[in-house]
Amino acid sequence: MKRRSIEMRMVIDDAAPARINPTLIKTLAKAQSWYDDSFSGRVATLVDIAARHGVDRGYVSRVVSLAFLAPDIVEDIVSGRQPADLTAQKLLRQTHLPLNWEEQKRLLGYR
Numbered sequence: 758m759k760r761r762s763i764e765m766r767m768v769i770d771d772a773a774p775a776r777i778n779p780t781l782i783k784t785l786a787k788a789q790s791w792y793d794d795s796f797s798g799r800v801a802t803l804v805d806i807a808a809r810h811g812v813d814r815g816y817v818s819r820v821v822s823l824a825f826l827a828p829d830i831v832e833d834i835v836s837g838r839q840p841a842d843l844t845a846q847k848l849l850r851q852t853h854l855p856l857n858w859e860e861q862k863r864l865l866g867y868r
Contacts, residue, residue, distance in 0.1 A: 777837035784845040785823055785831060792824035819849045827858035830865065840866035 794800045803821065807814045833839045843865055855861055
């Protein structure tokens with residue numbers, strides 16, 4: 758049994774792919790877009806992004822950090838093959854997501 762947000766799921770051998778999670782995909786898209794806005798100079802600071810979208814700077818910072826997820830993790834998420842308990846909420850709770858891709862996989866429940 759694995760907890761996924763507010764529900765429990767029975768995971769058998771992790772062989773079956775998880776369903777595509779639109780909220781998770783939308784969060785990753787937002788991360789890339791906000792990172793691109795910041796890196797390209799379209800916005801001066803994360804505070805500007807926060808003001809534009811009506812959220813606080815801490816949230817923007819947590820979302821933007823997801824732009825540095827390992828490419829194969831992103832591919833798994835888009836394809837619906839992420840671990841059953843990997844949600845947008847779980848990713849956003851990772852305040853210090855490591856830049857090392859192998860460490861990311863271990864932290865996020867990949868084997």
